[in-house]
Amino acid sequence: MPKKKTTRILLAALAVLIVVALLVGLFVMMAGMTLFSSAAEQKRRQDAMNSGSMCAAPMISADGKFANPMVGPVTSPFGPRPNPFGPGVLPPGFTSEEQLTFHYGADIGRVSTGTPFYAAASGVVEGVEIGGSDGGNAIRIRGDDGNMWVYLHAADGTTVVKQGQRVEAGDRLAGAGETGAAKGVHLHLAVKQGPEEKPIDPVAYLAAQGVTLGQGGPTPVESAKKVGASSPPASEKSVSADAPLMPGGGTLRVPLPSGQTLPLLPEQQRNASVIIGVGREMQLSDQAIIIALMTAFQESSLLNLASPAVPESLNYPHDRLGVNKASVGLFQQQHTMGWGTVQDLMNPELSTRTFFEGHDNPGAAPALGLLDLPGWESMSPGVAAQTVQISSFPDEYHKWENTARFLLENIAGADVAQCHSGPVKEGEETDPEAPNDQKESSGEGSDTVTVPEGITRESIVTAARSGVGGEYKWGSAEFKSWDASGLVAWVYQDQGVxxxxxxxxxxxxxxxxxxxxxxxxxxxxxxxxxWEHVGVYVGQGRMVSAVNESTGTREHPVTQTGSDPVYFDILGGQ
Incomplete structure (x- = not known):
């Protein structure tokens, strides 16, 4: 071979090697940027897993500057509202009803006294007020963003910060309470913008920072890889390649249909724990839980997926972005197909309940859940999953059965009550004598009522369901314009009770x-x-209640509006 030709070949080979080396280096660098871009974020994720907070998504924003102060529903948003104390009523500290009929903050409620709340923004504590007449125990923090952050109604003896102290987003401040002018235990969060301290909507402001008030903060979208769902069918490649294990992540390896094993992401383990916890709380069989796990693995690779085709879904906590158009969440359900609101579908606990129980759609056909299917117990798990999902790929679910059984055997179910009020902190205990205290102090059963002849349980349920769609109006008991106890009073009184x-x-x-x-x-x-919330039981674990001002009156799972429900027979055993 001529010497010049040999030289050219060697040079060409060398050039190829250099290009390959550069590409490999670039790939490694990009992978490193993706996987190791934020050691603090990864540690926070792992700490959340280790602490047992399995239901809530991470509560700190991607840049670490903002946080969700407490887990729970927003019971009273920013803006106009009825006087919560009743028309014309002015509690101490207020000189005008106008101060009460426009809400200058947002409330997170349905929590117990002392539930910890945290700094929503980094800054310096400017003041700690104890015993104020309007806001009760209050904390005021000048945020690094220039805004004044105000936290009201803290429980007595729970404040752990002092004036002049530096706090970071997510640092504990105090516990929720009912001090000052308050209706029930809650946290009132106010944001006053700039030197003028102009009140602004905390929900909207935090959303712009990547945090959903009451629900935690989303996984950073910029570092999240896209994951396919049921179109095309989920594959082992999509699980292992598109959902890489984060450094320091879970060590549980699950068997795949091919016989290979795969280490679970912390997010996947968290979501599996939620599904198992919901199933256990609902006292469902192992078979029902296995079907739900199979479905979630096939649909979303056990990841809570938002979708760019559903912009609202991006506002809620999510693990990755999906590519299946209008489908969102763990089970890739569609709000346009009657499976509930986007907000509920993006909540792993609520979407799991919806998979089991379905979703009622007044005036339209309901979306049927697993428990709605006659004879689902006798179906093979794959067929049962397909009957709920009605997928274009009906034969894809059954292959995940062994994986689902392994998950059920090796992952503890989350305490789903944590999804509403946060995890129980070390050293905190529930009072085993609480039920007896309730019986004595609430006056339950202390009076009697006459039930007219001909009144049936079915007529009570019909009356309750006739109010679905009504507005929530505090202090009222008018038809479709009531608060929670007002609805209950109207329903029974409509039937003569x-x-x-x-x-x-x-x-x-x-x-x-x-x-x-x-x-x-x-x-x-x-x-x-x-009790702070009441409603009418309609069977199959569901109730009708006036939830709050933003939700109104709806039929919903009992567990959606509170924990530890207590039931009372009003009709005397009829």
Whole structure:
């Protein structure tokens, strides 16, 4: 071979090697940027896993400057509202009803006294007020963003910060309470913008920072890889290649249909734990939980997926971006197909309940869940999953059965109550005597009521369902314009049963075997000796209640509005 030709070949080979080396180096660098871009973020994720906070998504924003202060529903948003104390009522500290009919902050409620809340923004504590007449125990922090952050109604003796102290987003401040002018235990968060301290909407402001008030903060979108869902069918490649294990992530390896094993991401383990926890709380069989796990693995690779085709979904906590158009969440359901709101579908706990229980759509056909299917127990798990999902790829679910069984055997179910009020902190315990205290202090069963002849449980349920779609109006008991106890009073009184307006349990008998038409009471408040939420039980684990101003009156799972429900038979065993 001529010498010049040999030289050219060697030079060409050398050039190829250099290009390959550069590409490999670039790939490694990009992978490193993706996987190691934020050691603090990764540590926070792992700390969240280790702490047992399995239901909530990470609560710190991607840049670490903002946080969700407390997990729970926004019970009263920023803006106009009725006077929460009743028309014309002015509690101490207020000189005008106008101060009460426009809400200059946002409330996170349905939590117990002392539930910890945290700094929503980094900054310096400018003031700690104890015993104020309007806001009660208050904390004011000048944020690094230039805004004043105000936290009101903290429980007595829970404040752990002092004036002049530096706090970072996510640092503990105090516990939720009912001090000052308050209706129930909650955190009132206010944001006052700039030197003028102009009140602005905390929900909208935090959303712009990547945090959803009450629900935690989303995984950073910029570092999230896209994951395919059921179109095309999920494959082992999509799980292993598109959902790489984060450094320091989970070590549990799960068997795949091919016989290979794959280490789970912390997000995948968290979501599996939620599915198992919901199933256990609902007292469902292992078979039902396995079907749900199979479905979630096939649809989303056990990741809570948002979709660019559904912009609203990007506002809620999510693990990755999906590519299946209008489908979102763990089970890739569509809000346009009657599976519920985008917000509910992006909540792993609620979307799991919806998979099991379906979703009612007044005036339209319901979306049927697993428990709605006659004879689902006798179906093969893959067929049962397909019957719920109605997928274009009906034969893809069955292959995940062994994987799902392994998950059920090796992952503990999350305490789904944590999804509403946060994890129980070390050293905190529940009072085993609380039920007896409730019986004595609430006055339950202390009175009687006459039930007219001909009144049936079915008529009570029909009356309750006639109110679905009504507005929430505090202090009112008018048809479709009521608060929670107002709805209950209207329903029973419409049928001739004269229950008390604000304490209907006083004419009921506690029951461990609820039937349609019974009273549901939730969220016992020992400071007020009463339950904070009530509704009418309609069967199959569901109730009708006036939830809040933003949601109105709806039929929903009992567990959606509170934990530890107590049931009362108002109709005397009829």
């Amino acid at each position: 004269q229950v008390p307006r604000t304490a209907p349990w006083t004419v009921g008998t506690r029951t461990e075997s609820p039937q349609p038409g019974d009273l549901v009471a939730q969220d016992w408040n020992p400071d007020r000796n009463r």
